[in-house]
Amino acid sequence: MKPFCFADGQIIPTEKAIIHPMDLSFIRGYGIFDFFRTVNFQALFLDNYLDRFLASAEKTFLPLEYSRAELKAVIQELIEKNHLKEGGIRMVLSGGISPNHFSPAKGKLFIFAESLIFPAQEKYEKGIKLLSLEYVRPIAEIKTTNYALAVWDSMRWKDADAEDVLYHLNGHVSESSRSNFFIVKDGVISTPDAHILKGITRKHIIELAGDVKIRPISMQEVLNADEAFITSTTKVLLPVTQIDEHKIGNGKPGQVSLGLLDKFKALEKGICY
Incomplete structure (x- = not known):
């Protein structure tokens, strides 16, 4: 502070x-x-x-x-x-x-x-793991201070070598505890439409990508995706290469994800320098 x-x-x-x-x-x-x-x-x-x-x-x-x-x-x-x-x-x-x-x-x-510390560069190069968690945040569209479940659940993340969680309910995913979630399949980018906070980084990634499908996404679609990533203010865009013990795509950050990260960095540089 x-x-x-x-x-x-x-x-x-x-x-x-x-x-x-x-x-x-x-x-x-x-x-x-x-x-x-x-x-x-x-x-x-x-x-x-x-x-x-x-x-x-x-x-x-x-x-x-x-x-x-x-x-x-x-x-x-x-x-x-x-x-x-x-x-x-x-x-x-x-x-x-x-x-x-x-x-x-x-x-x-x-x-x-x-002060602000970004995730280690290794996480951008190798991707991260998320743990699935059956939950939907109350009044998810509002950025409230109520993170009780995530704070409590975070005690298991380190042992599982996970970065965060992926919330899901009734077979559909919503968001991570502090990030929005995207998948890529056959070059098409999709992101959940409900039970989410509409992140500012999410907004700009959608604009940069140009054609993102905002729709319900099933957990099965996530597991079958070619790529996945999360977006947030402090992480910008982190590739997701594993959900629980399931590898996403080939288990490496994908070209669509990394390309969007480069576009966002260029946007930020153009605004602030």
């Missing part, structure tokens, strides 16, 4: 940021957040992330007293004050202190600046 954050309406030393222990974020796990990267001192795709954060606040009935312009000004000041050339910005809106300890209330807005 970087030295300065935004809390209580001002930029303060990060260690001085506080929240009441009866806030719904603590006692009910109710709150929202968003996270984006800075590249060359610029917030990457900032308007897209603010669109989602503002929509999440509205959908979760959490008052947000800052305009888009005010949020942008705070974020830019934090980037400069923390000298955050390459890093991350985390916005958190808590559930608030509720009179009945249950209903959404007026929460606190925090904006933190963070």
Whole structure:
């Protein structure tokens, strides 16, 4: 965590940021957040992330007293004050202190600046393994702070040499715990259409690919895919070469996946340099 954050309406030393222990974020796990990267001192795709954060606040009935312009000004000041050339910005809106300890209330807005570590290069070169998990995130279209199941389940990932999970229910897949999911079959790219967070990296990968099928995807299709990959802010695009003990395609990152990763890097460079 970087030295300065935004809390209580001002930029303060990060260690001085506080929240009441009866806030719904603590006692009910109710709150929202968003996270984006800075590249060359610029917030990457900032308007897209603010669109989602503002929509999440509205959908979760959490008052947000800052305009888009005010949020942008705070974020830019934090980037400069923390000298955050390459890093991350985390916005958190808590559930608030509720009179009945249950209903959404007026929460606190925090904006933190963070260091960022990308996955090891080896994972891009060899691909990663996901573990299947029967689950659908509640209100998946909103980026809530409720990651309880994934945090609990993550204790088994290391032993299984897995990067993350792939959620599925009733025979259809949705997403990873912190990423969107894609498959490639016969050159056609597909991604799930339901029970997902509409990721910002997902959005730009779809635009770069040009013809992505957004539709229900069965687990059997995943296992028969030529390629698979996940996308997220912090991973960008990671090839998936194994689900449980099943090899995807030839067990190596595919040309479609790697080509899209190169296109995304070129897009990022064109925006921020």
